Amino acid sequence: MQKWNDLADRVLNGDSISRSEAMEVVEADDDQLLPIMHAAFRVRSHHHGRRMRIHVLQNAKSGVCPEDCSFCSQSMEYEAEVNQYGMQQVEELVDNAKEAYDKGAVTYCIVTATRGPVPDEIDIICEATERIKDEYPMDICASLGLLEEGQAEQLAEAGVDRYNHNLETSSDYFEEIVSTHDWQDRVDTVKRAKNAGMEACCGGIVGMNEEKDDWVKLAFALRDIGVESVPINFLNPRPGTPMDEVDKLNPRECLKALAMFRLVHPEADVRVAGGREVVLGHMQPLSFYAANSFFTEGYLTTGGQGDSKDYTMIEQAGFEPVIVEEGPDRDLEGVDPAATDEDVTQTTCAAE
Numbered sequence: 481m482q483k484w485n486d487l488a489d490r491v492l493n494g495d496s497i498s499r500s501e502a503m504e505v506v507e508a509d510d511d512q513l514l515p516i517m518h519a520a521f522r523v524r525s526h527h528h529g530r531r532m533r534i535h536v537l538q539n540a541k542s543g544v545c546p547e548d549c550s551f552c553s554q555s556m557e558y559e560a561e562v563n564q565y566g567m568q569q570v571e572e573l574v575d576n577a578k579e580a581y582d583k584g585a586v587t588y589c590i591v592t593a594t595r596g597p598v599p600d601e602i603d604i605i606c607e608a609t610e611r612i613k614d615e616y617p618m619d620i621c622a623s624l625g626l627l628e629e630g631q632a633e634q635l636a637e638a639g640v641d642r643y644n645h646n647l648e649t650s651s652d653y654f655e656e657i658v659s660t661h662d663w664q665d666r667v668d669t670v671k672r673a674k675n676a677g678m679e680a681c682c683g684g685i686v687g688m689n690e691e692k693d694d695w696v697k698l699a700f701a702l703r704d705i706g707v708e709s710v711p712i713n714f715l716n717p718r719p720g721t722p723m724d725e726v727d728k729l730n731p732r733e734c735l736k737a738l739a740m741f742r743l744v745h746p747e748a749d750v751r752v753a754g755g756r757e758v759v760l761g762h763m764q765p766l767s768f769y770a771a772n773s774f775f776t777e778g779y780l781t782t783g784g785q786g787d788s789k790d791y792t793m794i795e796q797a798g799f800e801p802v803i804v805e806e807g808p809d810r811d812l813e814g815v816d817p818a819a820t821d822e823d824v825t826q827t828t829c830a831a832e
């Protein structure tokens with residue numbers, strides 16, 4: 481449809497879409513899905529070609545979070561059955577970084593389930609980051625919760641490239657899903673990370689019974705902050721959490737949401753994150769027309785379809801995995817080295 485092409489033209493010319501146009505995208509009929517994905521793809525391909533950035537998550541501290549985010553199985557408030565363990569040590573983080581590197585990851589995302597890091601945890605992340613960056617040419621993203629004064633600077637100095645802290649949803653809806661901290665706390669942490677010199681990875685979750693208007697508000701709030709990376713998760717309701725009976729979104733709604741985030745964030749690293757396999761199902765490859773990155777090898781508490789299927793899907797859909805320069809031990813079976821992009825320095829995190 482010409483209307484969506486005109487929208488893409490305007491974005492490519494450097495204009496922003498309006499909030500009402502963003503609403504039109506997410507509220508469009510399913511008949512409009514392919515023209516909308518085409519418009520998103522024109523913007524995506526202008527900035528990112530057909531490249532897909534692969535990220536691997538490391539859950540460095542699991543299932544012991546005192547916060548009460550109602551979508552999250554790692555909150556100790558709920559009865560969800562997840563692995564519980566304290567902070568991993570440097571050696572383990574470095575060993576797992578090697579595995580991520582061997583799977584073709586450009587970014588290794590270290591995530592802890594916590595309100596915020598204590599000094600010892602910051603020390604572990606800093607030492608692990610220095611060692612990993614010495615040995616493997618990957619970017620490091622840290623996702624450690626709310627940051628106190630000075631902690632962002634420590635991480636940036638150790639070489640952490642990007643800090644993840646999702647706003648999750650709009651400021652209006654946030655209090656429906658979290659009571660132990662507020663939306664502005666999250667904004668403050670993202671700004672603190674940016675001020676320290678790290679890039680901001682900051683997105684949210686769709687499908688928590690919020691309105692589509694909340695998706696648009698989130699997209700524009702992220703644009704106002706100037707985040708470099710926008711991970712979009714689709715709620716995969718976890719047993720034992722207050723959201724365990726929420727109906728999953730249908731994949732067409734998710735794809736329109738991704739397209740809207742792309743049109744609002746033309747240059748950002750838009751990531752199709754948690755819930756990709758279970759919520760998008762057979763429609764997964766269409767998400768690549770809006771998103772330019774994803775996680776392989778599963779999420780923090782849920783599995784994925786595996787890196788082999790992920791790479792096959794990328795190849796069959798005609799996209800190219802981005803890989804960093806090859807190291808001596810790198811085994812990149814299924815990864816096309818022609819897609820190497822050494823200039824890209826991006827990162828990401830936090831998914832279910």
Ligand code: SF4
Nearest residue numbers: 545547549552555593
């Ligand atoms: S989303 Fe993060 S802060 Fe909230 S309960 Fe889960 S681990 Fe804790």
